[in-house]
Amino acid sequence: DQQVKQNSPSLSVQEGRISILNCDYTNSMFDYFLWYKKYPAEGPTFLISISSIKDKNEDGRFTVFLNKSAKHLSLHIVPSQPGDSAVYFCAASAATTSYGKLTFGQGTILTVHP
Amino acid sequence: KAGVTQTPRYLIKTRGQQVTLSCSPISGHRSVSWYQQTPGQGLQFLFEYFSETQRNKGNFPGRFSGRQFSNSRSEMNVSTLELGDSALYLCASSLPSTGELFFGEGSRLTVL
Numbered sequence: 001d002q003q004v005k006q007n008s009p010s011l012s013v014q015e016g017r018i019s020i021l022n023c024d025y026t027n028s029m030f031d032y033f034l035w036y037k038k039y040p041a042e043g044p045t046f047l048i049s050i051s052s053i054k055d056k057n058e059d060g061r062f063t064v065f066l067n068k069s070a071k072h073l074s075l076h077i078v079p080s081q082p083g084d085s086a087v088y089f090c091a092a093s094a095a096t097t098s099y100g101k102l103t104f105g106q107g108t109i110l111t112v113h114p
Numbered sequence: 115k116a117g118v119t120q121t122p123r124y125l126i127k128t129r130g131q132q133v134t135l136s137c138s139p140i141s142g143h144r145s146v147s148w149y150q151q152t153p154g155q156g157l158q159f160l161f162e163y164f165s166e167t168q169r170n171k172g173n174f175p176g177r178f179s180g181r182q183f184s185n186s187r188s189e190m191n192v193s194t195l196e197l198g199d200s201a202l203y204l205c206a207s208s209l210p211s212t213g214e215l216f217f218g219e220g221s222r223l224t225v226l
Contacts, residue, residue: 032213043118043204043217044157089157099213100147100162100206101170107156 003027004092006105013112019077021108023090026071030092034102035064035075038087047088048075051095080112116141118218120205126224132193135221139186139207145169146188147215148180151202160203163188164210192223200225 005024013019021035031052036044050057050064050073057064063076077084087109091102119138127133139146148160159172163182180190186207192199202222206215 034213034215036217041219041222043206043219046214046216049213091157093213095213098162098170099208099210100145100164100215101159101172102147102149102157102215103159104149104157 002106003030004090004103004105006088006090006108008108009106010109010111013080013110015082015112015114016079019075019080019084019110019112021075021077021088021090021110023073023075023105024071025073025092025103027092027094027103028071029094030103032093032095032099033064033066033073034091034093035062036089036091036104037084038089038107044089077110080110082112082114085110085112118205118207118216120203120218120221122221123219124222124224126226127195128226129195129197131195132191133195133223134189134191135203135205135223137188137190137205137207137218139188139205140216143207143209143216144186145208145210146182146186147206147208148188148190149204149206149217150174151204151220152198152200157204160190195225197225199223 034049035047038044147162162170202220
């Protein structure tokens with residue numbers, strides 16, 4: 001039972017355009033959501049997070065949107081840069097029980113073409 | 115500020131052996147979590163420790179165990195290795211009241 005799903009295995013975007021990565025979850029207990037970026041042979045790097053009490057959080061070029069009724073979140077990267085090419089994971093936790101236990105999606109490979 | 119340090123980075127074992135992986139968290143971080151990454155299953159939670167106590171455990175067999183020391187350093191052990199244990203094992207640390215996990219570069223285990 002996959003509680004966090006990233007239905008797009010890959011996404012290809014032109015440099016300067018917007019990248020939109022999507023994530024769906026099924027567990028209503030999840031109340032904290034994160035996006036991580038990962039390069040091969042490295043650990044995931046934290047990008048941005050959002051609590052369930054918010055519907056949007058921005059940090060520079062990165063914006064995360066949360067739609068609780070649809071159990072859906074998305075990551076927008078504007079403008080996209082070639083250095084953004086990596087695997088992006090969304091993750092969720094039931095922070096009231098534990099922040100350290102994250103449930104990850106399967107990841108989306110983002111390729112940004114110059 | 116030094117990041118999360120994992121040792122060893124790479125190791126090769128044979129079936130039936132055991133392995134111990136080490137993790138030093140970021141200074142001041144008292145919570146340590148372990149994850150397994152495989153191509154088929156993705157990133158899966160193994161366990162979480164806080165103040166030397168296991169706070170959460172994932173759905174892995176008892177061959178997978180861990181512990182945390184008083185200095186917050188953590189180790190995980192896998193006994194009676196199986197081919198399917200080949201994976202990247204990632205350690206992450208965090209402050210107890212925040213949800214941002216900071217990951218190390220991982221220990222790549224190959225079981226032959």
